[in-house]
Amino acid sequence: MRTYPNTAALMQRGTEFLGCETAILCGAMSWVSERNLVAAISNAGGFGVIACGAMTPELLDAEIAATKALTAKPFGVNLITMHPALFDLIAVCRKHGVTHVVLAGGIPPKGSVEAIKADDSGIKVICFAPTLALAKKLRRSGADALVIEGMEAGGHIGPVSTSVLAQEILPELAAEHLIFVAGGIGRGEAIASYLEMGAAGVQLGTRFACATESIAHPDFKKAFFRASARDAIASVQVDPRLPVIPVRALKNKGTEEFTAKQREIAAKLDAGDVDMAAAQLEVEHFWAGALRRAVIDGDVESGSVMAGQSVGMVRCEEPVSAIITELMTQCEAALTR
Numbered sequence: 001m002r003t004y005p006n007t008a009a010l011m012q013r014g015t016e017f018l019g020c021e022t023a024i025l026c027g028a029m030s031w032v033s034e035r036n037l038v039a040a041i042s043n044a045g046g047f048g049v050i051a052c053g054a055m056t057p058e059l060l061d062a063e064i065a066a067t068k069a070l071t072a073k074p075f076g077v078n079l080i081t082m083h084p085a086l087f088d089l090i091a092v093c094r095k096h097g098v099t100h101v102v103l104a105g106g107i108p109p110k111g112s113v114e115a116i117k118a119d120d121s122g123i124k125v126i127c128f129a130p131t132l133a134l135a136k137k138l139r140r141s142g143a144d145a146l147v148i149e150g151m152e153a154g155g156h157i158g159p160v161s162t163s164v165l166a167q168e169i170l171p172e173l174a175a176e177h178l179i180f181v182a183g184g185i186g187r188g189e190a191i192a193s194y195l196e197m198g199a200a201g202v203q204l205g206t207r208f209a210c211a212t213e214s215i216a217h218p219d220f221k222k223a224f225f226r227a228s229a230r231d232a233i234a235s236v237q238v239d240p241r242l243p244v245i246p247v248r249a250l251k252n253k254g255t256e257e258f259t260a261k262q263r264e265i266a267a268k269l270d271a272g273d274v275d276m277a278a279a280q281l282e283v284e285h286f287w288a289g290a291l292r293r294a295v296i297d298g299d300v301e302s303g304s305v306m307a308g309q310s311v312g313m314v315r316c317e318e319p320v321s322a323i324i325t326e327l328m329t330q331c332e333a334a335l336t337r
Helices: 005-018 037-044 057-070 086-096 112-120 132-140 163-173 188-196 218-226 253-270 276-295 309-313 320-336
Strands: 024-026 049-051 076-080 100-104 122-130 145-149 176-181 201-204 232-234 249-250
Touching: 005 176, 005 188, 005 201, 024 037, 037 049, 037 057, 049 057, 057 086, 076 086, 086 112, 100 112, 112 122, 112 188, 132 145, 132 163, 145 163, 163 176, 188 201, 188 320, 218 253, 218 276, 249 253, 253 276
Parallel strands: 024 201, 049 076, 076 100, 100 122, 122 145, 145 176, 176 201
Antiparallel strands: 232 249
16 A cells, blocks of 8 residues: 655645545536545545535435445535525535535625534534635634635636635645645645645545546546646626626637627616526526536537646546545655655
8 A cells, every 4th residue: 555654744634634544625516526426536535525516405415325325434515605505405414414514606604604513513614715814704704624726727716826825825824724725736746835835635626527437428528638728718707797707617619608698697687687696696507507518418519618727637537546646646756855
């Protein structure tokens, strides 16, 4: 069995917090991060995270149960803060004894962190922090750990790069707080650099999307294998009134369709047919449907092939265990130079 003493020492706070062997989380990818991939990552020593996305409480209940049937190792559940049934989803996580809940997509609504931790549940809460000020606020609000994710990531992104976020936040907070770094990480050398800056671990999504255990359609995976970093582009906001969070995906016809969709929604706003909240929900429904078409149906022309800029480092289908071993070997080599 391979050992990684230098990496393990720097990841120790992260592994103790997550309850796994390597402080590598799998980013929650809708339609991709389901029972098979999540269980495979946890079984390989990483930390799998179910992407709840738009699931109903009943669907999440079944997904958690199915994942527990495939692994006895810890795993987390990612919940979108704007989900209309957020508190019911939290109740499902509590019912199953989920050890970690990740709150994503915005500032956790009032009472959500408290609901997760009620009655001394022992559940750990992980939140995303796009700025130093918000990172401090989230810690005061009860978050047990933070993820800082740069714009190189796939899916919904912020405006700042991973390297800049790391330089802003890690020196200020990492000594006393658990910070995981995400966005554009494709090799172990990058992991080593963030660990040396004080990160407790890292989160990767794109590297795992095409794992052997991933249920993504073969054509979805082939699109990754053909792509380079420059093919993973961020969506454009057409109307400044429309609260559109940029999404990074491989450029295709679906990119143009989203631009047209924004114009359609903006026209509805002008006509008074929808309010801003309904407009935001319509945007999210668009992405959910477009992503499903790509991941499940293999429609990589008009579907949304969400991918981070590290996509050029995904060259073939590999088992999760091989991906984690490669990342850890590269990280250890970098730390021992």
